[in-house]
Structures are given as C-alpha cells and as structure tokens.
Amino acid sequence: MAQALLNGMVSGLLIALPAIALSMTYGILNFANFSIGAMITTGAYLAYIANASLGAPIALAAPAAAIVLALIAVAIQHGVYRQIRNADHVTLLVASMGVAFVLENVIRFLYGADVRTLDVPVARPLLWNGVRLNHEQLTIAVVALSAMGVVGFILKRTRLGRAMRAISDDPDLAEVRGISRARTVDWTWAISGVLTALAGVLIALDGVVDPLIGMNYLVSIFAAAVIGGIGNPFGAVAGALIIGLVEETSALAVSTTYRQGVSFAVLVLVLLLRPQGLFGTARIRR
Amino acid sequence: MTGSADSLEVRDVSAGYGASDIIMSVTFAAAQGRITTIAGPNGAGKSTLMKTLAGLLRPRQGQILIDGQDVTQLLPPQRASAGLGYVPQERNVFKNLTVGENLRIGFEFIRRKAPTREFIVARERVLDLFPDLSRRLDDVAGTLSGGQRQMLAMGCALISRPTTLLLDEPSAGLSPRYVMVMMKAVAAVNRSGVTVIMIEQNLIEAMRVAHDVVLLVAGEIKGTWDSDTFLSDPLVRALFLGGAKAAGANHDRISDGASAA
Numbered sequence: 001m002a003q004a005l006l007n008g009m010v011s012g013l014l015i016a017l018p019a020i021a022l023s024m025t026y027g028i029l030n031f032a033n034f035s036i037g038a039m040i041t042t043g044a045y046l047a048y049i050a051n052a053s054l055g056a057p058i059a060l061a062a063p064a065a066a067i068v069l070a071l072i073a074v075a076i077q078h079g080v081y082r083q084i085r086n087a088d089h090v091t092l093l094v095a096s097m098g099v100a101f102v103l104e105n106v107i108r109f110l111y112g113a114d115v116r117t118l119d120v121p122v123a124r125p126l127l128w129n130g131v132r133l134n135h136e137q138l139t140i141a142v143v144a145l146s147a148m149g150v151v152g153f154i155l156k157r158t159r160l161g162r163a164m165r166a167i168s169d170d171p172d173l174a175e176v177r178g179i180s181r182a183r184t185v186d187w188t189w190a191i192s193g194v195l196t197a198l199a200g201v202l203i204a205l206d207g208v209v210d211p212l213i214g215m216n217y218l219v220s221i222f223a224a225a226v227i228g229g230i231g232n233p234f235g236a237v238a239g240a241l242i243i244g245l246v247e248e249t250s251a252l253a254v255s256t257t258y259r260q261g262v263s264f265a266v267l268v269l270v271l272l273l274r275p276q277g278l279f280g281t282a283r284i285r286r
Numbered sequence: 287m288t289g290s291a292d293s294l295e296v297r298d299v300s301a302g303y304g305a306s307d308i309i310m311s312v313t314f315a316a317a318q319g320r321i322t323t324i325a326g327p328n329g330a331g332k333s334t335l336m337k338t339l340a341g342l343l344r345p346r347q348g349q350i351l352i353d354g355q356d357v358t359q360l361l362p363p364q365r366a367s368a369g370l371g372y373v374p375q376e377r378n379v380f381k382n383l384t385v386g387e388n389l390r391i392g393f394e395f396i397r398r399k400a401p402t403r404e405f406i407v408a409r410e411r412v413l414d415l416f417p418d419l420s421r422r423l424d425d426v427a428g429t430l431s432g433g434q435r436q437m438l439a440m441g442c443a444l445i446s447r448p449t450t451l452l453l454d455e456p457s458a459g460l461s462p463r464y465v466m467v468m469m470k471a472v473a474a475v476n477r478s479g480v481t482v483i484m485i486e487q488n489l490i491e492a493m494r495v496a497h498d499v500v501l502l503v504a505g506e507i508k509g510t511w512d513s514d515t516f517l518s519d520p521l522v523r524a525l526f527l528g529g530a531k532a533a534g535a536n537h538d539r540i541s542d543g544a545s546a547a
Contacts, residue, residue, distance in 0.1 A: 178395030
C-alpha cells in the first residue's frame with residue numbers, strides 16, 4: 001500500500017504538468033486543447049532526437065526539447081488557432097484534434113511506430129522500509145515540483161501571471177486595463193509547450209518513446225484538470241494528485257488495464273457531485 | 287468650440303451588434319476639464335456608445351478623437367495608453383484577483399515603464415479617495431460589497447492617471463451613501479483636471495456634478511445642454527416625465543469646492 005501511495009504521488013506529479021498546461025490554455029483561450037497528448041509525444045521525440053540521435057546528455061536534451069516545443073506551440077497558435085480565434089470553442093477543440101493528428105503523423109512518418117528509449121544511465125533504486133523509489137521517479141518528482149514552483153511564481157508574482165489571470169477572469173476588462181491579449185496568449189502557449197515537453201521527457205525516462213505515449217495519458221490529464229476545476233492551474237495540481245493516487249491504489253484491486261477507466265469513473269463522480277470541479281467556481285455561460 | 291479644447295470628439299459614429307446599428311451618426315464633443323453626462327432612456331444606446339468609445343466595439347463609420355488624436359483604429363489597450371480610462375457598469379473588476387492585484391493591473395500595463403514607487407504613490411492617491419479599500423487590499427475582489435466594488439473599479443481606472451474618464455453608471459445599484467461617495471469622487475477627480483464622460487440614470491444626482499449634458503434617444507443625439515438648464519427643458523421633461531424631480535434639480539450641487547465654478 002505504501003508503495004502504491006508513493007507511485008501514485010509520483011504519477012500524480014507527472015500528470016500535473018500537462019494538466020496545468022491544459023487548465024491554463026483553457027482559462028485564457030476558453031477551449032480544451034485536445035492536442036495536449038500529441039504535444040507530450042512531440043516533446044518526448046524532441047528529447048529523443050537531442051539525446052539519442054545527437055548525443056546530448058538528458059539534462060541538456062530536456063530543456064532543449066522544452067524550448068523547441070514552446071516555439072512550436074507558439075507557431076501553431078499563430079498558424080491555426082489565431083486564424084479562427086473568433087470561432088466558438090467547439091470549433092477550436094476540433095482544430096486542436098486536427099493539430100494532434102498532424103503532430104502524431106509527422107512523428108510516425110519520420111520515426112515509424114517503433115518503440116525507442118532514451119539514452120540514460122541505469123541506476124539502482126533507493127530502498128526504504130521495503131518501499132522502492134527508482135531514480136526516474138525521483139527525477140520526475142524533483143522536475144515536476146520545480147516546474148510547478150516556477151509556474152506558481154509566474155502566475156502569482158509576475159506581470160505576465162497577473163495578465164494571464166486577468167484574461168482568464170474577464171478578457172474584455174483585461175483589454176480595457178491595457179493588457180495585450182495576443183502577447184499573453186503567446187506566452188501561455190510557450191509555457192504550455194515547456195510543461196508538456198517536460199512531461200514527455202519524464203514519461204519517456206520512466207518508460208519508452210513511442211507515438212502514443214502522450215495519447216495514453218489524455219484521459220488522466222483531462223480528468224485531473226476537470227476535477228481541479230478547469231481553468232484553475234492550482235486546482236489542476238490537486239486533481240492530478242488525486243488521479244495519480246486513485247489510479248495506482250486501484251491497481252491493488254483491479255487490473256491496470258482499467259487504469260484509464262478508473263480515472264474516468266472518478267471524473268464522472270466529481271462531475272455529478274460538484275460540476276465546477278473541486279476548486280472551480282460555478283459560472284454561468286452566456 | 288475648437289478641436290483643441292475638446293478632450294473627446296465623436297464624429298458621425300455608428301455602431302452596433304450583428305447587422306443592426308444601435309447608435310446612429312452620433313456626433314458630440316466633451317470639453318476638456320468638464321463633466322459631460324450622457325442622458326437618455328433605457329435602451330437608448332448609452333452603454334453601446336461607451337463600449338465604442340473604449341474600443342470594445344468597432345464603429346461601422348465615423349471617427350473618435352482623444353485630445354485631437356484619432357483613435358478610431360486603436361484597440362482598447364492602445365486607447366488606454368492614449369489616456370482613456372473606462373469603468374464598465376458591470377463586470378468591472380477581476381473578481382478572482384485581490385483588491386491589491388486589481389489596482390496593480392490597473393497601473394502596470396498602461397504605465398509600463400513607470401517604476402514601482404510611482405505605482406505606490408498612485409495607489410496611495412486612490413486609497414485616499416476610497417479609504418474603504420485600504421482594509422481590503424488582500425481580499426479577493428469578488429467578496430466586496432457592491433459599493434466597494436464600484437470604488438475599486440473606479441480606482442483601477444484612475445490609478446493610471448487617465449486624461450479622459452468614461453464612467454458607465456457609476457451609481458447603479460448603490461445605496462444612497464455610496465452614491466454620494468461616488469459622486470463626490472467624480473467631482474474630485476474632475477477637479478484634478480480629468481475630463482469625465484458619464485452615463486447616469488439618476489439624473490438628479492448627475493446634475494449635481496455634471497457641467498454638460500448630451501441627450502441620446504434611440505441611438506441618436508437629440509442635443510447638448512448646460513446642466514443647469516437641462517432638466518427644465520420641455521423636451522427633456524416630456525421624455526423623462528420628471529416635472530417634480532426637475533424642480534429641485536439645481537439645489538445643493540456637489541460643487542467644485544467652496545469657490546464654485
């Protein structure tokens with residue numbers, strides 16, 4: 001049980017990164033970015049290129065992948081979402097599905113469906129009272145917590161963060177107060193790119209690189225963001241931890257094949273009891 | 287009236303939502319350093335006019351000038367930087383952010399280059415005007431009372447020191463005490479040199495502070511009055527059916543200090 005709780009925490013921290021990204025883009029652009037799974041996959045492949053193909057150590061390959069994916073995300077914003085910015089959120093959601101297909105198929109075209117691994121040194125796991133923590137899990141926890149700390153600092157303490165929260169609160173008023181929506185949206189995508197790339201690298205670190213690694217997490221990420229109250233990045237962290245813990249502890253009772261089903265069940269339960277999410281505020285859409 | 291004496295000039299502006307125009311060929315000017323009230327019955331298009339002036343709604347035709355500069359093509363953030371402050375009637379504060387953050391946002395994006403100490407001075411000025419807010423700086427704006435929220439909205443618009451201020455019904459839904467506070471604040475802000483253009487349903491209150499009145503009916507300008515003569519005009523009386531109200535309208539004006547203008 002202690003092992004399951006630990007694994008759940010680590011898995012939750014991992015899910016938290018893209019869940020924060022999803023919540024941020026939802027809060028500011030008002031649409032659910034379905035391409036978040038494909039972005040994770042792209043991040044993992046970018047790190048794979050830098051690490052396995054170009055020979056850079058993972059500590060260098062990961063930030064490189066994060067920066068490149070941030071640029072790709074901003075480019076997609078300008079090339080796709082900005083072109084249809086006045087469309088309703090369903091259109092934007094469908095467009096993000098299109099983006100996901102393009103990203104995944106570009107990867108398949110270039111690298112096929114083969115399973116690949118990052119080139120990282122193998123280390124002995126840490127053992128403590130029978131609970132095992134491997135180095136990849138430790139890396140996931142440290143990187144995810146650091147990234148969350150940085151995002152929290154940006155949101156709470158910087159001008160950019162205030163701009164992002166202001167737009168999420170009331171876009172018209174934000175404009176009246178002098179906030180450039182276009183610039184803030186670009187930064188939101190850049191941060192979203194960094195977070196999803198890091199998630200991709202961390203998933204690859206603890207497993208393999210293949211064209212579906214991001215997609216496999218999609219339900220968990222959406223469940224985490226919605227449970228936390230979508231649009232609220234801080235809630236997304238709590239939602240992710242809940243999902244991580246529930247998925248890992250449920251493995252003690254039901255087969256891990258049903259992992260996503262468990263996430264989905266938790267999501268349905270929360271939506272029935274508290275439709276705005278645990279930390280969201282109820283709002284009426286007009 | 288020459289162009290240079292007008293803080294805001296609206297020339298032949300038409301705007302609306304979808305296919306239909308709500309305001310039609312609106313032309314008027316707000317003189318520098320004065321308070322101009324836009325009066326008119328419900329549905330006359332007053333708020334639409336304000337949104338068009340603030341840049342949230344694109345005019346279909348016409349020109350808008352602030353201090354002689356044509357701002358018709360400018361987006362709301364650029365108009366704000368050009369010195370135009372705007373307080374919407376509803377949804378005028380970021381309700382999930384704290385009072386302190388709201389004030390900071392009111393300043394930092396318009397006065398981008400200004401050092402922090404300038405913000406602190408500006409904030410003190412706003413808190414002097416609305417002392418109720420000083421105790422609530424760390425509270426989320428959504429928890430404020432209606433009156434406090436209105437004060438915060440006005441404070442956020444004032445903190446960047448606009449030259450022209452647009453107020454959409456600053457006293458709407460407020461208790462008499464807060465109406466008084468808001469109107470005194472409007473007069474004080476104006477005394478400091480800010481041109482004010484204000485929509486106000488409460489004409490009696492509006493006439494206490496306003497200098498000029500522009501009447502908007504069914505999207506069209508019906509004329510401009512001096513605030514002393516507005517309520518006694520037969521056209522206005524017929525429109526608002528407020529004979530009794532109009533009689534006492536010029537009494538106890540919230541004037542520009544003891545040596546009234």
